Amino acid sequence: MQKIKAKTLSGFMELTPEKQIVFNEMKDKIISVFKLNGLSPMDTPILEYSEVLLAKAGGETEKQIYRFKKGDTDMCMRFDLTVPFAKYVAIHQNELIFPFRRYQVGKSFRGERAQKGRFREFYQFDVDIISDENLSLNADAECIDIFSQIFEALDKRVIIKINNRKIINGLIEFYKLTDKSDEIMLLLDKKSKISEEKFLEELKKLTSKANEIQKILNLNEPQALLNYKIENKLFWQGVQEMQELLEILKIRDIKNQYVFDQSIIRGLAYYTGTVFEGNLVDLDEKISVGGGGRYDNLAETFTDKNFCGVGSSVGLSRLFDLLDKNGLLQFSKTTISSLAIIPLNNTIKECLALSKTLIKSGISNEVLYFDKPFKSKLNYANKKRIPFITVVGEDEIQSNLYSLKNMETGESIKTDSRGLIELLGGKVE
């Protein structure tokens, strides 16, 4: 039979069990943060009508998208969780209770050029708080707080950089640079990655006020902006919101550091007010591991009703890869079983009964029932690094005493099944 080479598409993550266990643990921790914060779960299809998904998209996004026809239907794989959310809100607006606070976890797809740390299929963890009326800055603060809690749960430190896009948009209006708005935004977006000189040089190509603007953009206290005579309503609104947000953040017990940083823009996307982004503290490279911001009129392509909101997103595929490549993850388990139960001679029945008792107590375990010699069973348990084993023979059954062997220390303890449960951290009824 002719063989086909087994291979996975490049840019698509596929992990060995050892790494998948850690990935899933991280996933569970993030979802647990969402649940504890009382967010409602949401799940939308991976495929959508192209006209729905691409209603607002343009340029780069459209080029990256996986789009195709099946019969007469023109469809796309989602490239984020935000557009499907807008669609969802427009469809279900009469069934939802606002403010609607949701989380969604799922894969998104972008067929972009393969590059370091970028995946074409990636897990996103989104939070959004959306309202059909005004929504106070408390919601922005909550989004940032939940974002911080995620990294706390993952035991990784981030620095959260916060900005308000009204400030730069106001400056652009004030300096009459509206026609160069996109270029200025894109330049700001890479400000943290280039030198001050380079930034100034580039800015000078766009405006004669480059020196003045650079000075303003380097301020890291909203109060300091008050010294500048910028006669623009949007600018002052931005400064005021930024001040207010920082005040509200103070009353939240946020464990990660956060700073005002005017280089944070979050691309050209739909954000209109607060924007924020997280960088890992323990990495030299400044790579965004997520962020979010405030948007007006989320569902404007679908409905006349105005929905404003604030959201945040963490990309776990990228984060995991980044932590892994930098040696910041520990892969100690190849299995989630705490215990291997090894039958000796014909004790499978009793082994299975013991296994079920442990399962009921919440202890993950497996019975090594395979038709293999005892030695290869030991070998299997060893190679899989199952932390404990117990061998069940006639003696164990008659005495109801099991020998629990710690595979790391080599120590054994004799105990009954209740003792096994206690030693393995299960719930004794």
Added chain:
Amino acid sequence: MQKIKAKTLSGFMELTPEKQIVFNEMKDKIISVFKLNGLSPMDTPILEYSEVLLAKAGGETEKQIYRFKKGDTDMCMRFDLTVPFAKYVAIHQNELIFPFRRYQVGKSFRGERAQKGRFREFYQFDVDIISDENLSLNADAECIDIFSQIFEALDKRVIIKINNRKIINGLIEFYKLTDKSDEIMLLLDKKSKISEEKFLEELKKLTSKANEIQKILNLNEPQALLNYKIENKLFWQGVQEMQELLEILKIRDIKNQYVFDQSIIRGLAYYTGTVFEGNLVDLDEKISVGGGGRYDNLAETFTDKNFCGVGSSVGLSRLFDLLDKNGLLQFSKTTISSLAIIPLNNTIKECLALSKTLIKSGISNEVLYFDKPFKSKLNYANKKRIPFITVVGEDEIQSNLYSLKNMETGESIKTDSRGLIELLGGKVE
């Protein structure tokens, strides 16, 4: 601005929060069964090379598949979790420890004609035990056991129908019907849905031995097959395996009923030995809610190495829909918050602190910080059916006594924050 109609592709499930909560609870319960049984987690991409995914597929499957090109790459969305598993095993065979026991949860896609209870995007929950050597029938029993545990965890009863394909394949050989094999299999596949007369009538079109074969196929004890003089090795092997499997199942404490049923075939797919399928007991309609079986040579399209195994799959989208349509699910929650904390006047800071304390104790809650009158906050909590509320004003802060109101009974209890935690079922440190 011109509006685009917000709509979801037909055949794609999208739930309101109330139903999503129940869906996710079911999902979590199934995953918990997998974990307790010590299965390793796996995750593979949704997109694969077409040549990889379609290596073995044919006919109907190929027609249903979402296939497209991006640049020069011909790719498909996966239509099940088995072919990607075969690919995974072929790629990672040197890193895996066999027998490899895995679970995988994810969406699969089939663009089939929309029909009742069929989804084009559907969640599958797969278990496989695969070996690079022989694998005893204990593995088949374990798969069936885990399948049963899933429905136990979901608190739904199933009847598990088990067969061994060697029996029918042996009969086909014995009666020299090999050229009609597919037709016989397809007829058997619908046996439970048509009358005995109709089945016989159809079978007569295929063979003159229809009466005899029908009689054999209606036997529901493997022992009863011993009375027939079928001189065929495969047949006897099937009968013997079936007997042995039923013996092994007896020593497992399986809560759901299981029976030998020769009409179970599981389509034309790759199964070679044991096959099984579950039907919900509380439904009149006999619809499969999952099943699985034994396969030889899983990865034969990719590698010369022989991997045999046994697997099972539960389709949650279909199961959920079926239970929902038949009124067998209860949607009592629109939120996962146990408690709404309502600030009175300027107590947001203290409300947030209380919220964090409760989060640390594992109690899902939310602070109603919205700029809305007190009455609309009460209204929000009511509409969302948050089970408990507590209003925090100056008095509560000074006395450190909170009034916990049960929204269903209307009862209030005054207690301190530790008391709140206890009453709401949190962990007191």
